[in-house]
Amino acid sequence: MRILYGALLGAASLLAVAPAQAEKLTIATVNNGDMIRMQGLTEDFKAKNPGIDVEWVTLEENALRQKVTTDIATKGGQFDVLTIGTYEVPIWAKKGWLVPLDNLGADYDVDDLLPAIRSGLSLDGKLYAAPFYGESSMVMYRKDLFEKAGLTMPDSPTWDFIADAAKKITDKPGEVYGICLRGKAGWGENMAFLTAMSNSFGARWFDEQWKPQFDQPEWKDTLSFYVDLMKDAGPPGASSNGFNENLALFNSGKCGMWIDATVAASFVTNPKDSKVADKVGFALAPNKGLGKNANWLWAWSLAVPAGSKKTEAAEKFIAWATSKGYLDLVAAKEGWANVPPGTRSSLYANPEYQKAAPFAKMTLDSINSADPTHPTVKPVPYVGVQFVAIPEFQGLGTTVGQLFSAALAGSSTVDQALASAQQASTREMTKAGYIK
Template identity: 80%
Template sequence: MNLKTFLLGTCSAVVIAGFAQAETLTIATVNNGDMVRMQTLTDDFTKANPDIQLEWVTLEENVLRERVTTDIATKGGQYDVLTIGTYEVPIWAKQGWLLPLDKLGADYDVDDLLPAIRSGLTADGKLYAAPFYGESSMVMYRKDLIEKAGLTMPDAPTWEFIGEAARKMTDRGAGINGICLRGKAGWGENMAFLTATSNAFGARWFDENWKPQFDQPEWKATLDMYVKLMNDAGPQGASSNGFNENLALFQQGKCGMWIDATVAASFVTNPKDSTVADKVGFALAPDTGLGKRGNWLWAWNLAIPAGTKKADAAEKFVSWATSKHYLDIVAAKEGWANVPPGTRTSLYENPEYQKAAPFAKMTLDSINAADPKNPSVKPVPYVGVQFVAIPEFQGLGTTVGQLFSAALAGQMSVDDALAQAQQVTTREMTRGGYIK
């Protein structure tokens, strides 16, 4: 063998060995703006970790939840990193489905995570998911349209005011709907909005003995208000609209108000995407004077399933994607207003962020005001603002969401939707042993 052949063979062996050692992480994530942006910025991670390759599975919210839940429950092992919500983390950690995050690195600064967000991701003193962004909900509104209607938006509006404003701002001839709200069925779609809203009306999913409460007047008041308001001032086909659909409508100037996730604030004020970027104001989620506002508490988080064979590589990625360093990358590329919000105390203490993000204080106030342990006016046996933190809720919330979406579409009456919700929920809670 001559020297040239030897060197070529040696180089080939090194290259092959390099490829053999490279690990591919399969990451399941949700199709929204912040997650899609992250995928465009991962060169920073792969340059620092050339032995790790990334493969993305990006799915619509309801589909993501269904597939990830099926995979982890059956130990399918399709994914190495999961994008999951605050609802799943403590339940799945208790079932042994998630690995604790105890190797995030010395510079990660776990103590910098907002206490309200971190507490929902912790079980038995261990962190089981890292928040990519955190959110509550609030009113986003068109300042020009509210002024044209002869009204002034309070910082803390009531539902009565929201209804009046929505109807006055509606101009169907000009293609403007006074209000856009979630109608798409799903426990994390329309039921996130409606459950949080129902808290302000004094409604609750269950009484202290786990008896379903859809036959009570508070739920009737909630759903009546919602359906009538959307019929009077909402967009056509609202029963098909979730977060992404309403975001697009608002950015296109077709909504006077939108009550949804605080994370949307940077999208509706970004002139690259929003035709009304310079006209947007913010207010707290509405109340009815009973002492509770309809603002939820949520985070989209990155977690590692217990069945992965690539745990160390997965935790390196989770650490990178949820770090202060990642926020700096987004700020440098997209501006401070567009960094993922709602996760770190240091972000809300940063003068550059405060200056760039007029919604920062409203977001933090909304997150801190949410009370998962006491979400409604009356006592409840569960934890959760816009969800009930029990395993059965995922199926129940989706079923009830389908009924309420059908009521919005005019396919059944509000009374029928509530009666069926009461029936199916009572049956499932009895079957689950909650009701004796």
Template identity: 75%
Template sequence: MTTTIRAGLLACAAGVLTASAAGAETITIATVNNGDMIRMQKLTDDFTAKNPGIELEWVTLEENVLRQRVTQDIATNGGQFDVMTIGTYEVPIWAGQDWLVPLNDMPEGYDADDILPAIAGGLTTDGTLYAAPFYGESSMVMYRKDLMEAAGMEMPEAPTWDEIRAAAEAMTDEDAGIYGICLRGKAGWGENMAFLTAMSNSYGARWFDEEWNAQFDSPEWEATLTDYLELMNNYGPPGASSNGFNENLALFQQGKCGMWIDATVAASFVTNPADSTVADQVGFALAPDKGLGKRGNWLWAWNLAIPAGSEKVDAAKAFVAWATSKEYTALVAENEGWANVPPGTRTSLYENQDYLDAAPFAQMTLESINAADPQNPTVDPVPYVGVQFVAIPEFQGIGTAVGQQFSAALAGQITAQQALENAQKLTTREMERSGY
């Protein structure tokens, strides 16, 4: 669903542009329908007050649709958008194609050096910043403390997958409509494959060996997919093959999930009493491991970038600077409370005692982000960079196709073995076509 929101012009203030209201410049912003982005749209009166020569037009899309739209537009130099919400995956690839406007000359006071090194590293090519992070994330376990206590169990700070399975079994109560674990099942390279790739890393699996040979016929991938399907089939909610981030967020907020392993950014939404029926019962733990030295956590940021095809670069840059600044963080804190500010982007946030006091998940988030290593994401060596994705242009198509196979297995349409065989064949075929 597409929602278009126009932010009206407010009183004149010192802004980047000096155009009159009659000659106002409209920039079009493509963004994802996540909670933090929706919150940003509600606060844009602050931007238009400071930039009276700029109007904003929003195109808000579901995650998979957003990726399709912005990829098509930027690859064809369509010029439909002036600001795009893109992920850590796209930034280095698109920067290498000269598709993005460099952001090294942000307005005075922006303080790019304050961006967390782990996040900035994924957005920088040859020393040049090509996207500004709106929020950064890893992944972690969110769980119901009351259900764990009722089961006579205690969640370790650093659980194993076996401990997660035991907790899921203990907390499942289908008669009460409570499922021990909720995980992504919706097909997509950034939906179910984000979770499953990160999980597979902890199992010792790889997408490719060092010669770019697909590895879905390995015992490690078989163990990953088998355990995932057993978790979801035995202790997960019905219809899980249709559930992505937003669907599982809603289930957890409604008290229907004992555990949810997903983005650290969700922490503020599950602990907000205005949205979550279990806000006071949520605990946090690191993503699980299998004892092989890698946890099943990812590294991601949703970022604002300016496509090279935009004819309104100055206005777009003014907006990007506003939306990813320390001042914007303070604006959210003033309106929504410190616990709800966009996490995972700036060092200064994790040195702010007001935030640390308000956000019980802050240190776990920072530890998870810092623990992810996109340069060495797997147990065995690989020729690619990326934790829950492979940073090559072909991955978007291959990852989604593999995600469709695994989602079909979750829906019971094919077996796990069939899904893995299909994934091996289609990945090998596409990589050979691409010349690897």
């Protein structure tokens, strides 16, 4: 008996000293500056949560969307934390695909989240994703080129002013293009930009009976204006350019103006990354005088798929990455100008941030002025500014994005692209039962 008892004691002591296996979280995220910075700071999370390890899967925007959508729809269970946007959250929450974030901790301060951002990530009052950063869109422009051309950028420019200025500051021999805009196909790439732009032109995806509207004059005005502007003042190969490509062009001094996500402001004013950091000004996204600016509303957010077996650890990670403490951590390492913007009221009340970020007020004004419940000039049956919050939009938006990218590339005409968009969307909406 004694021998057996001694053996059991020995085994127990071995178990006591064997290191516990760390719980590994697999996190799918988008390849952009703020997310890459978060990966660089992961050691802080691991130090505070010694039993949790982290593995990153970092993908370009279109690839990320495809992969996480396939995984969650098939209950693949490949990821424990997903980076998803304002479009997916309410749709996926309604399907039961996301875990409600009820345990972010007593000090998380969910009431500090900006109301416009929080409401887009909630369903029936429950938060299903926590915003890592929030954004609208705005004009970023080269003050030196405007001065040289004798131009003054208004706080709220019209599209006609933008087109005129773009042509005046273009210097093709010097490889400076008046304007850079998204052309890469994708519902969250060129269609995010073009849908927001179309809102300001009085266009809409669908009328109140869900009938597609690409055969209406407002869409023809939008797409013709965009294609002509890019032909006159845009860079070559624009139909391949998304957010990252245009950011690289702007930072290397090749773009006079760039209309895109407000989150880019900290990248274009960072002397480490941008050759023109001290020459950048900001304005609201343009309008056509119809009461709507071409600004969108988005948040890249972190969520837990219902298929994850590591919900508790995943919520701990999300609470760390989207907390006030994380903003303080980035500020300490990189400076206040580089903290993820657009999520918390306290950030915009912080005098240190206001001083470090000349774009802070314009970002907040842009976020607050976007209205997902009334996104268009004419009434619509849908919610969403640069997207339509229905499950079918992901596929349909990408199809239309490919048609419009082809029109920009010159491989089809504006009229052909719009006719094909009308046909494709009518077919899809009829099949899905929206149109009787």
